[in-house]
Amino acid sequence: xxxxxxxxxxxxxxxxxxxxxxxxxxxxxxxxxxxxxxxxxxxxxxxxxxxxxxxxxxxxxxxxxxxxxxxxxxxxxxxxxxxxxxxxxxxxxxxxxxxxxxxxxxxxxxxxxxxxxxxxxxxxxxxxxxxxxxxxxxxxxxxxxxxxxxxxxxxxxxxxxxxxxxxxxxxxxxxxxxxxxxxxxxxxxxxxxxxxxxxxxxxxxxxxxxxxxxxxxxxxxxxxxxxxxxxxxxxxxxxxxxxxxxxxxxxxxxxxxxxxxxxxxxxxxxxxxxxxxxxxxxxxxxxxxxxxxxxxxxxxxxxxxxxxxxxxxxxxxxxxxxxxxxxxxxxxxxxxxxxxxxxxxxxxxxxxxxxxxxxxxxxxxxxxxxxxxxxxxxxxxxxxxxxxxxxxxxxxxxxxxxxxxxxxxxxxxxxxxxxxxxxxxxxxxxxxxxxxxxxxxxxxxxxxxxxxxxxxxxxxxxxxxxxxxxxxxxxxxxxxxxxxxxxxxxxxxxxxxxxxxxxxxxxxxxxxxxxxxxxxxxxxxxxxxxxxxxxxxxxxxxxxxxxxxxxxxxxxxxxxxxxxxxxxxxxxxxxxxxxxxxxxx
Numbered sequence: 001x002x003x004x005x006x007x008x009x010x011x012x013x014x015x016x017x018x019x020x021x022x023x024x025x026x027x028x029x030x031x032x033x034x035x036x037x038x039x040x041x042x043x044x045x046x047x048x049x050x051x052x053x054x055x056x057x058x059x060x061x062x063x064x065x066x067x068x069x070x071x072x073x074x075x076x077x078x079x080x081x082x083x084x085x086x087x088x089x090x091x092x093x094x095x096x097x098x099x100x101x102x103x104x105x106x107x108x109x110x111x112x113x114x115x116x117x118x119x120x121x122x123x124x125x126x127x128x129x130x131x132x133x134x135x136x137x138x139x140x141x142x143x144x145x146x147x148x149x150x151x152x153x154x155x156x157x158x159x160x161x162x163x164x165x166x167x168x169x170x171x172x173x174x175x176x177x178x179x180x181x182x183x184x185x186x187x188x189x190x191x192x193x194x195x196x197x198x199x200x201x202x203x204x205x206x207x208x209x210x211x212x213x214x215x216x217x218x219x220x221x222x223x224x225x226x227x228x229x230x231x232x233x234x235x236x237x238x239x240x241x242x243x244x245x246x247x248x249x250x251x252x253x254x255x256x257x258x259x260x261x262x263x264x265x266x267x268x269x270x271x272x273x274x275x276x277x278x279x280x281x282x283x284x285x286x287x288x289x290x291x292x293x294x295x296x297x298x299x300x301x302x303x304x305x306x307x308x309x310x311x312x313x314x315x316x317x318x319x320x321x322x323x324x325x326x327x328x329x330x331x332x333x334x335x336x337x338x339x340x341x342x343x344x345x346x347x348x349x350x351x352x353x354x355x356x357x358x359x360x361x362x363x364x365x366x367x368x369x370x371x372x373x374x375x376x377x378x379x380x381x382x383x384x385x386x387x388x389x390x391x392x393x394x395x396x397x398x399x400x401x402x403x404x405x406x407x408x409x410x411x412x413x414x415x416x417x418x419x420x421x422x423x424x425x426x427x428x429x430x431x432x433x434x435x436x437x438x439x440x441x442x443x444x445x446x447x448x449x450x451x452x453x454x455x456x457x458x459x460x461x462x463x464x465x466x467x468x469x470x471x472x473x474x475x476x477x478x479x480x481x482x483x484x485x486x487x488x489x490x491x492x493x494x495x496x497x498x499x500x501x502x503x504x505x506x507x508x509x510x511x512x513x514x515x516x517x518x519x520x521x522x523x524x525x526x527x528x529x530x531x532x533x534x535x536x537x538x539x540x541x542x543x544x545x546x547x548x549x550x551x552x553x554x555x556x557x558x559x560x561x562x563x564x565x566x567x568x569x570x571x572x573x574x575x576x577x578x579x580x581x582x583x584x585x
Contacts, residue, residue, distance in 0.1 A: 068185065071243055075178050077236045080201035082175060085229045087202075087209020091385045092222045094371050098527040099222075100157040110367075111490050111497070112161070113168035115289045118486020121479035123277045124173050128180060129475050130276065134244045137177045141237045143170030145230050152227035174237075176482060180475050183466070193407050196400030196459065206393045210385035217381060275334050284325040289487060291318025293494035299502070342477055346571040347468050351461040352481050354416070354568035356488030357561055358423070358457050362450065363492025364558040365430060365551070366391075368500055373443070375530045376436050376547050390444045394451030395458065402459045412467070413572045416460035420569070423453025424562045430555035436544050457565070467575045496554055503550045511542035 128136035147167025154160040182198060216225040291314045299306050306312075329336050343349050366388075373384035406412050426449030433442055465477045509520040516539050523529050523543065533540040 067243070067247065071181075071185075071240070074236075074240045074243060075182065076198060076201065078178060078240060079175070079198055080205070081229070081232050081236045082171065083199075083202045083205035084209055084212070085233065086171070087205040087385070087389065088213045088216070088225055088229070090370070090388075091210045091213035091381050092217060092225060094374075094527045095217060095381075096160060096222050097157070098525070098529075100160070101522075101525045102157045110164075110168070110493050111293050112286075112290045113165040114486045114490045114493065115293075116165060116286050117169045117172035118483040118490075119282050119285050120169050120173060121176055121482045121486075122476070123279075123282055124176060125475040125479035126277055128177060132248075133177060133181050133184070134241060134248070137174065137181075137237070137244075138241060140170045140173035140177060141234065143167070144174055144233055145170075147171075148226045148230035148233065152223045152230065154223075172482070172486075176479070179478065183474055183478075193400055193403035196398075196403040199396050199399050202392055202396035206389040206396070207386070210382040210389070213385070214381045278329075278333055278335050281325065281329055281333055281336070284321050284328060288318055288321035288325055289490055291315065291321065293318075293490055299498070342469075342473075342480060345468055347573045347575070348465050348477060348480070350568050350571045351464040352484035354457055354565055355461050355481055356484035357564045357568060358454050359485050359488035360492045361423075361427060361558045361561040362391075362454065363489045364495050364561070365554040367493055367496035368551070368554075371527055371530075372547055372551050373440075374527065376544050377440055377443075378531075379440065387440060387444050387447060390447035391451035391454070394448045395455040398452060398455045399459055402456060406459070406463065411574075412460040412463045413569065413574045416456055416464070416569050416572070417566075419453040419456030419460075420562075420565050421453075422449060423457070423565060424559075426450035426453055427555075427559050427562050431552060431559060434548060434552040434555050436548050464572055464575075468573060492558075495557060499550060499554055499557070503553065504546055507546035507549050508542060511545050513538040513542075516542075 124136055124140070127139065143166050147163050147165075147170055150163030151160060151167060154163055178198070182194060213225065216222060295306075295311045295314050299308070299311050329340075343352075370384055370388045373379045373387055374381070377384075379387065402415065406415060409415070426446055429446050429449070433446060462478070462481065465481045466474055469477050505520055505524040508524055509517055512520055512523075519539070523539070530543050533543065
């Protein structure tokens with residue numbers, strides 16, 4: 001659910017004022033009217049841009065229309081394979097955790113990876129701004145490939161969790177770099193239209209992914225699925241790198257791109273980049289959220305629950321990392337990991353908070369919904385994931401439509417506000433309809449409503465952060481925006497995992513007949529075991545009743561966060577991107 005997209009158009013390399021007019025890279029931060037924005041943009045010189053930004057501006061200036069179209073197609077293929085992999089993995093995850101008898105840890109797998117994936121975006125933003133888009137793309141491809149190979153060979157839950165963390169950081173980073181590459185080539189007015197179009201491969205993956213997952217599960221196993229996708233991912237990414245390198249070489253020959261040397265020896269370069277990328281900052285923020293959130297999901301597995309020594313130690317260390325991160329960033333770090341100046345802009349902070357709240361609400365009830373559909377509603381892997389993915393399908397279909405609406409009207413603030421009642425209605429309906437008697441069609445309709453509202457938030461929120469900064473700052477603000485989404489998703493997953501692991505097993509034990517109470521732990525730990533009991537048996541009734549109870553409580557918690565969305569959008573600047581481009585022309 002976290003994937004977002006971007007758009008495309010050619011930008012000149014050497015004339016800053018002309019480039020900003022053509023590319024439409026918005027308003028300088030802190031300016032209050034378009035005329036001031038126009039003046040600030042015209043005064044910028046291309047030398048102010050960092051090396052990676054200068055390089056991509058030089059590369060895109062040498063592109064012909066045919067090359068641009070080819071690049072769109074290649075990036076589209078990358079998005080397609082990535083979306084297909086995500087759909088297959090999502091369908092297989094409950095069975096992978098069940099194979100290791102740890103179905104309750106389904107959300108724990110994603111907590112660390114989501115936090116690390118979100119926080120690493122800020123480091124990645126610096127990499128692609130300083131080194132270049134190609135370098136960042138290749139680093140993320142390497143992480144995805146290594147993660148998939150580890151998944152294909154894993155033999156324990158711990159190894160799978162580590163593999164998923166590597167894969168997820170690479171996956172989030174790869175899609176992020178694709179978004180930035182598209183943003184480098186697109187006008188502000190049309191950007192979300194192209195972002196939406198680049199997300200349309202998800203329409204096919206929503207249907208194909210569960211079916212492919214079923215084929216792997218029934219005929220081979222999950223190891224083969226990840227091994228196959230490791231090969232496919234590399235296959236579609238290499239042509240992108242080849243085209244970028246070819247165009248970079250052409251830009252150098254034309255004189256549009258000059259090679260500069262730092263004058264540093266290798267150890268000086270290592271020290272320089274450790275400081276530049278603020279490695280200590282990323283370790284502290286990742287440790288803070290991970291150590292605070294993970295105990296909510298694993299406490300029930302401890303010998304003494306929350307009184308277990310390592311659970312207490314994790315919470316104490318996690319809380320201690322929060323002030324440590326602030327002190328380091330505020331007083332010690334030579335280069336700040338989190339550029340606080342952007343969080344003073346009400347539009348940026350409002351959009352980031354909206355994205356975080358959206359994921360917080362959704363991940364609170366969505367983490368175990370696929371398991372609910374298969375256990376309670378007796379749906380197979382394919383059908384259950386069709387219902388689950390109705391959320392994503394709605395977003396993939398309507399993203400380009402909403403992007404087109406914004407292109408026509410130029411408005412994104414009130415468009416986003418229109419999503420609040422839709423999102424609230426869809427989430428509120430989760431509560432009464434999280435019952436075993438609810439028809440699957442109604443569950444699908446609710447997924448569509450929530451997906452429609454979140455689609456409006458994602459499209460408008462992403463444009464909002466880009467509309468108030470210049471080209472140099474686009475990668476950073478999009479990384480901050482993604483970080484807030486990751487934090488929201490991680491907190492939501494932690495809440496879901498905490499409720500699932502602390503409520504479901506107890507409910508099972510209380511509802512099971514006396515002669516089956518000793519089976520509560522084994523039933524709780526495996527999705528396959530839960531589905532093995534026949535209808536009409538006391539064990540089956542206990543499982544369904546326990547599932548319905550915990551899912552309803554999770555939905556109630558998710559609904560409580562939705563009203564915050566109104567506050568998040570209220571403080572946005574009402575920037576009309578259509579009028580803004582006319583001002584800058």
